[in-house]
Amino acid sequence: MNIRAAADGDLAAIAAIIEEFRQSEGPLLPILHGVQREFGYIPEYAKQMIATALNLSRAEVHGVVTFYHDFRDHPTGRHVLKLCRAEACQSMNGEPLAERVKTMLGIDWHETTADGAVTLEPVFCLGLCAQAPAAMLDGEVHARLDEHCLTGLLKEVSR
Template identity: 65%
Template sequence: MALQSQDIEKETTAIVDRHEHREGSLLPILLDVQMQFGYIPEVALRHIAERLNITRADVHGTVSFYHDFRSQPGGRHVLKVCRAEACQSMGGEKLAEDVQTALGINWDETTSDGKVTLLPVFCLGLCSCAPAAMLDGKLHGRLDKANILALIEEMK
């Protein structure tokens, strides 16, 4: 069931009330909103800007700058594939193509069944075990086509 805009505003108001007294409150507010809804709804973005007396462009700029914030609902599973140099040098480009083909989506998209969101990231800190990916917060290294396809099958 989709939330109504008044429900989103009510929840966002409670979140802003908890943080607005803090210096630099925008990031903690956005983190809590994302935790609450799974993404930053446009209604919440507008409400946050109004409550903090900043422009919607400032809030949107922050949301779009940090890759962990989403402006659309994500899938039940989030697969982040490293795109940094160490992973690229160890076959990361081919691995990325294999993942996109297997899921039938591109970067920053969610499968039509809502199961998986695919995100590019630029270093997971697992350079010695490249290429690497993160599935639902769990790191996986030394990936190849067979074991990335096995991870994808586990999500289904």
């Protein structure tokens, strides 16, 4: 979607976020976080608005969005399930659990279920290595996961 096709309210919200952080030292990341907080992702048309406001190229803004794993360039489901892919979790049965979750949801990494309920994302360390395997559901961490725990989490978000 280009800037002309975006809703006026969306453009105004992005402009307000840009103005809020524009004079900060290193304003790009705070602006991107603000836009994602507002929309749940960084819309394509926002990249050009941000680039223009900060005297950057759209490619520079896009590069930052794609470099950091927490920024999204597409909407997510109502719930986001992040499964740890780091070595400690892998060594504690993380891979079979991840495959089971993908099968149960019928999606792969970075995809959203057809009903829009769950987006599945890999994350490379949640800092719970001593309690592996771990996951994060909507910002809440869960440790020492097994198939029973994950089934319960998936039932919660599928309602």
